Amino acid sequence: MEGESPSDTNRSQIPWHSAVFYVIISSSLIGVMGVSLISPLLPALRPVFGVTDTAVGLFITAYSIPGIFITPFIGYVADRIGRKWVLVPLLFTFGIAGAGIAFTTNFLIALGLRFLQGIGATALVMLAVTLIGDIYEGNRRDTLIGMNGSMIGVGAAFYPLLGGALATVRWSVPFLFFGVAIPVGLLALLALDGSTGASDIQLSTYTNRIYEVVQLPEALALFAAMFLAVFIYYGAVVTALPLLLSDEFGLTSSKIGLILAVAALANAVTSSLYGRISRRRTAPELISLGFVAFGIGLLLIWISSTTVLIAVALLGFGIGLGLALPSIDMKVITLVSEDLRAGMMGMRTSMLRLGQTIGAVGFTFAAETFFVSTVQGYRSLMLLAGVIVIGTSSLLYVLFRH
8 A cells, every 4th residue: 555654654744645545535525426516406406307395305315315224334344354345336336326317307216326326425435534544643644534524625615516517508417427436436446455444353243342332422422413413414504505595595506506615615624724723622622613603604594684694604604514523533433443443434424324314304394394485494494403503512512521
């Protein structure tokens, strides 16, 4: 494996000349592409497939469901046979299934392909972070986790813009872009060491050890924090907000993508500074501060009467993501030894996918079912979610401190 000798840690915090580094970053970028790229398209997909707000939210749900149940199993396989032999097939599955959606207007077929694409996406970010934990140590590991989070933020900022721009050509073009995962899979096949992360741990022993860890109050709090952060982000910002911007302000997909990019860009900048920030504040403090930022952002969206104010609200939300999510990942990978690391990251990813799944459908369903109009519903849900998140921040701090 190139670029990972101990002496390298003294040369540079970022291994720019390592092919493995680019596989890690690319896998994370692809892992967040599946939702961010098509989020601005959701309003435009309603007439293409002839569906309602709740049904179009299933494009997020079908993609997220596999990760809830499959990721812990994938984590065990990655800990048993090595990261490479899991990552490469996932990248190919993601690219082939995602690009296939461009060739159908049948809603059920499209959902089936999204489900397959979701299988491919289940462990991409998880394995990227796991590889960082396997290969790097100390502050270099902290820096690379922040760097990885920053690149995820850059991608999440860029993808809505790209998705909106590609959609102006034709609705199907953004789905074709998912095919970039295929060449990344080929690079991973060539660059990664097949023995990284491989162990001879037996399933029964592995399961018992994971079960012991997940019962710890700290582990439960980490999983709860991951679920809530992603539930709010994907329900309120990724799914509900584009529909609100389209229905209340009449914005096009490209303009919606531009506004959504604010949160992702703020996340990228904050995550890029995580190595420095983590030296001054503990992970519990950063997670709690992140949740406060989430709540303030949601309350600002609730009272916003202009798209400019909504963009300001998303700036705060993005800062919260940049503080909270890398802190959760750092605590998860340092909670266990290397032979359990992918499994624990798998549990973390299951909570992430559960949050995606329920959030995407939950916000649209509640807005359509319990309110006179979806616009009123989305705004009211922003208020409710903001109050809950701010109230949760202090509780999480107490749980992580003990």
